[in-house]
């Protein structure tokens with residue numbers, strides 16, 4: 001089926017949903033509260049499952065052009081000694097499907113696929129029904145389908161799941177690539193982690209994660225370079241090089257990391273996509289990728305059914321177990337990554353070093369393969 005759709009929220013998940021619905025014949029309105037489609041200025045990993053979906057939307061060329069292709073994501077200790085890295089050719093092949101990209105470039109690519117959508121900016125949704133949304137300014141918009149893509153604090157989802165603090169907080173920046181890094185890595189300290197992700201044009205995206213009480217740094221742009229350097233003084237190796245090379249005037253974004261306490265793929269006849277459904281910690285770099293999968297899976301289910309409700313039943317059946325598994329694994333990965341006790345960290349680092357490469361490759365394969373399947377099913381609709 002197709003018809004008219006309103007997508008509430010113009011983030012990565014909402015725009016992918018809009019693009020996928022447009023390609024299957026829907027007329028789409030995107031309602032976004034912000035005055036522009038300007039994401040927080042930092043990088044993001046587009047992993048192979050997301051890339052497969054973007055490829056089916058004819059967008060992978062733009063991602064490849066604007067992003068930096070990786071071939072590994074190493075994990076190292078705070079001194080930079082490698083704990084794990086892709087150990088075989090299959091793992092390298094899977095990692096080569098990952099592109100590190102500035103978020104603005106990803107959003108631009110998605111917007112290019114939404115050119116014929118009705119994009120309503122500065123429009124905040126106050127409430128929704130399955131066939132209509134009410135904006136805060138009193139306007140009412142009607143459609144055959146309403147999709148909730150309004151992020152972790154979703155108005156559409158309401159109390160069906162609650163957002164909670166993950167227990168650790170994060171700073172992000174895009175700065176000059178002072179180490180000349182060409183591969184991504186994550187460095188584990190005690191209760192702290194640092195991520196280094198090279199971008200194009202001599203830039204590097206970094207994330208700095210620390211155990212801290214919720215609300216530690218209330219101003220999202222208030223952290224200075226000196227404060228960040230002092231907080232992460234314990235790192236040597238690549239993280240130390242990056243820390244010491246941060247420009248004094250670096251634009252550092254801070255946010256407490258949050259997740260939903262459960263995964264909810266629908267509210268009755270209203271499907272949810274992205275963080276609205278499964279807001280997860282960023283430890284696997286999969287939050288947006290899952291939202292990208294959602295958008296295409298939803299459009300496919302709708303195209304395969306004659307009515308909205310059976311399509312949403314199918315969507316929930318296809319997405320619930322998948323997103324729940326990624327959400328749970330991301331949480332577990334973060335908990336272990338944030339361990340602080342020296343003995344626990346020593347055991348963690350040792351076990352990571354001992355994990356066979358074949359196990360890591362199998363896990364990565366399982367994580368990425370569903371994106372390929374979603375893209376194939378979407379292509380088969382033609």
Ligand SMILES: Cc1cc2nc3c(=O)[nH]c(=O)nc-3n(C[C@H](O)[C@H](O)[C@H](O)COP(=O)(O)OP(=O)(O)OC[C@H]3O[C@@H](n4cnc5c(N)ncnc54)[C@H](O)[C@@H]3O)c2cc1C
Pocket residue numbers: 008009010011012013014031032033034043044045046047123124125126149150151152154155170172207255257273274275276282285286287288289290291
């Ligand atoms: C530090 C960090 C690193 C990450 N790294 C990665 C990574 O490498 N790879 C990856 O795949 N994911 C990553 N993620 C996760 C990813 O950023 C999110 O999962 C993704 O951006 C969520 O997209 P979304 O569209 O679902 O939600 P959002 O980006 O939150 O978009 C929701 C949109 O809805 C709008 N909205 C909200 N309420 C209303 C309303 N009432 N009316 C109208 N509009 C509304 C908002 O303004 C917003 O534009 C990371 C997250 C963090 C915090």
